[in-house]
Amino acid sequence: MILLGLSRLERRSQPEVFGLWNEVLTRDCWNRDAYLSKLRYLGPQEMVSRVQVLDFVDALRASTPANAPCAATELTAEVLQYQCVLAGGGVEALMARTHWSNASAAQALDRAARTWARPGFFHRAAAVVDLNLLAYALMAAERRGQARPVFEAINGTVTAWPWSVGGDPVAEFEKARIRSGTSM
Known part of the structure; x- marks a missing residue:
C-alpha cells in the first residue's frame, strides 16, 4: 500500500500504478484502501477521467459482495x-x-x-x-x-x-x- 501511495504521489504511469494495485489485490482481494486509492487515482483530482471511474466502479460492483471491505x-x-x-x-x-x-x-x-x-x-x-x-x-x-x-x-x-x-x-x-x- 505504501508503494501504491508513493506511485500516485509521484504521478507514475498508469501501468505502473495498476501493477502495484494488482499486487496488493493478490494478497487481499477486497482491500478497502487499495480500491479507494485506485478510485482517487482515476478521479477528478488526479487523472480527471469520469469514464474510467465509471468503468472501474461498474466492474467492482458486479464482482463485489455487498458487505466487502471495498463496498463503499x-x-x-x-x-x-x-x-x-x-x-x-x-x-x-x-x-x-x-x-x-x-x-x-x-x-x-x-x-x-x-x-x-x-x-x-x-x-x-x-x-x-x-x-x-x-x-x-x-x-x-x-x-x-x-x-x-x-x-x-x-x-x-x-x-x-x-x-x-x-x-x-x-x-x-x-x-x-x-x-x-x-x-x-
Missing part, C-alpha cells in the same frame, strides 16, 4: 464527484444537489441505504467511516428519513471526511444529524 468504493466515487462539482463553484455548484437524481448516484444510494445501517451488516473497523459517508450522501440528496437510521447506527462517531468539506467536521455532522431529525 461506489458511493465514494459519487461523493467525490459531488464534492468536485461543489468545489468548482458557479452555477454548477448551485445545482450540485441534482447529482443525486442521476441514475448511477441514486442507485448507489439506494443499494447502500437498504443494507449498510442494519445491525451486524459490516464486520470491520472501517464500518463507521462508510456509515459517515452514507449519512453525508443521504443528507446531500435530501433523503432525511433514510439518513435517520444511519445517524443512529453511527451513534455520534464523526469521521473527518466527508464532513470536513463544509468546514469543521463535527459541526457539519451535527447540523446534518439535527436536520435529519435524529435525536441523541
Whole structure:
C-alpha cells in the first residue's frame, strides 16, 4: 500500500500504478484502501477521467459482495464527484444537489441505504467511516428519513471526511444529524 501511495504521489504511469494495485489485490482481494486509492487515482483530482471511474466502479460492483471491505468504493466515487462539482463553484455548484437524481448516484444510494445501517451488516473497523459517508450522501440528496437510521447506527462517531468539506467536521455532522431529525 505504501508503494501504491508513493506511485500516485509521484504521478507514475498508469501501468505502473495498476501493477502495484494488482499486487496488493493478490494478497487481499477486497482491500478497502487499495480500491479507494485506485478510485482517487482515476478521479477528478488526479487523472480527471469520469469514464474510467465509471468503468472501474461498474466492474467492482458486479464482482463485489455487498458487505466487502471495498463496498463503499461506489458511493465514494459519487461523493467525490459531488464534492468536485461543489468545489468548482458557479452555477454548477448551485445545482450540485441534482447529482443525486442521476441514475448511477441514486442507485448507489439506494443499494447502500437498504443494507449498510442494519445491525451486524459490516464486520470491520472501517464500518463507521462508510456509515459517515452514507449519512453525508443521504443528507446531500435530501433523503432525511433514510439518513435517520444511519445517524443512529453511527451513534455520534464523526469521521473527518466527508464532513470536513463544509468546514469543521463535527459541526457539519451535527447540523446534518439535527436536520435529519435524529435525536441523541
